[in-house]
Amino acid sequence: MKKIEKQQRFVSQHLELFRCPVCHEPFTALQGNSIICSRGHQIDFNKHGYLHFLNGAADTEYGREMFLARRQLLSAGLFLPIVQAIAKILPKRPLKVLDVGTGEGTPLYQLAKIRSDQNDCLMGFDISKAGVTLATQLAMDAFFCVADLRQLPFNDHSFDAVIELFSPSDYAEFNRVLTPSGILVKVIPNADYLGELRQLLYDQDDQHASYDNSRVKELFAKHYPNCQIQRVRYRFDIPTGLQAALVEMTPLHWGRGAKQLSPAELDKLQAVTVDVSLLIANKF
Numbered sequence: 001m002k003k004i005e006k007q008q009r010f011v012s013q014h015l016e017l018f019r020c021p022v023c024h025e026p027f028t029a030l031q032g033n034s035i036i037c038s039r040g041h042q043i044d045f046n047k048h049g050y051l052h053f054l055n056g057a058a059d060t061e062y063g064r065e066m067f068l069a070r071r072q073l074l075s076a077g078l079f080l081p082i083v084q085a086i087a088k089i090l091p092k093r094p095l096k097v098l099d100v101g102t103g104e105g106t107p108l109y110q111l112a113k114i115r116s117d118q119n120d121c122l123m124g125f126d127i128s129k130a131g132v133t134l135a136t137q138l139a140m141d142a143f144f145c146v147a148d149l150r151q152l153p154f155n156d157h158s159f160d161a162v163i164e165l166f167s168p169s170d171y172a173e174f175n176r177v178l179t180p181s182g183i184l185v186k187v188i189p190n191a192d193y194l195g196e197l198r199q200l201l202y203d204q205d206d207q208h209a210s211y212d213n214s215r216v217k218e219l220f221a222k223h224y225p226n227c228q229i230q231r232v233r234y235r236f237d238i239p240t241g242l243q244a245a246l247v248e249m250t251p252l253h254w255g256r257g258a259k260q261l262s263p264a265e266l267d268k269l270q271a272v273t274v275d276v277s278l279l280i281a282n283k284f
C-alpha cells in the first residue's frame, strides 16, 4: 500500500480524533485527498502522504540533515532505554498514544515494537516538515502530521497517553486532548545529559556548559501536584563514525558559540552519558 493510502486509511478509521485548527469543529468527512470540517474548511494530504495542519510555513531551524543524523543515532539505540522506560510506565492495554514533537519518528517506532502486542493507535506530530516527511517513511502502522503544539488538531479527550521527548509543552492543550484518566510522560535532560559532548563544545564557564532543569520540573509540578519523577541514566557507546552525527543532532538551543571540533577531537568521544528525568502525571 502506498504511504498516502496508508495514512488516508488511518484517518478514515480515526476521523473522530481530528478537529479543525481553524474553527475547532470536528472533521466530518474524508473526500478524495482532503479532510473537511463541518464548516467546510479543508486540509489536503500533501505529496509525501501526510496532513499539514499549520497555516503558513513552520518556524523551525531543524532541517533534514539534523533529522537524518538523529535517526542514525536513535536507530543505534541512543534513546532506546528511555523508550523502554516509557513503555513500562504505560498501561498494558490498547492505547491511543500521541507523541509530541515526534521529529523523525524513531522513538515512536521503537515504542510500537515494544508494545506490538497491545494493538495501540499511535500518532506523532511535529512542527517540522523535514521531520514528519522522514517519520512517514517508517515501516510502521502510525499516523504522522505537521501541527502546532499550541493548537492541536485533535478533539477533546482523544488520547490515553501523551508522550514527549525533549520537546516544549503546552499543558492546557495536553489536558484538553487527554482522556479523563490519561497519562502524560515528559522526558527532560538532567545536568549530565551528553555531558562529555558539552565539555568538548563549550568552555567550562560558558552558560551552555551545563543544564539546569529545575524550572521545567517546578512548572510541571505546579500543573500536576501528584506527579512522579523517574530518573534514567546510562552510558551509550557511540558507534564508530557517528561522532559527527551526534554533534549534528544536538539541539540548537544549546546555543551559539559552540566550538568547531576537529576530526581528532571528535574521535576522542567514544561514549556519552544519557541522563534524563521522566516526569509522569495522571491528569487527575
Ligand SMILES: [Zn+2]
Pocket (backbone or CB within 6 Å): 020, 021, 022, 023, 024, 025, 037, 038, 039, 040, 041
Ligand atoms: Zn473548520
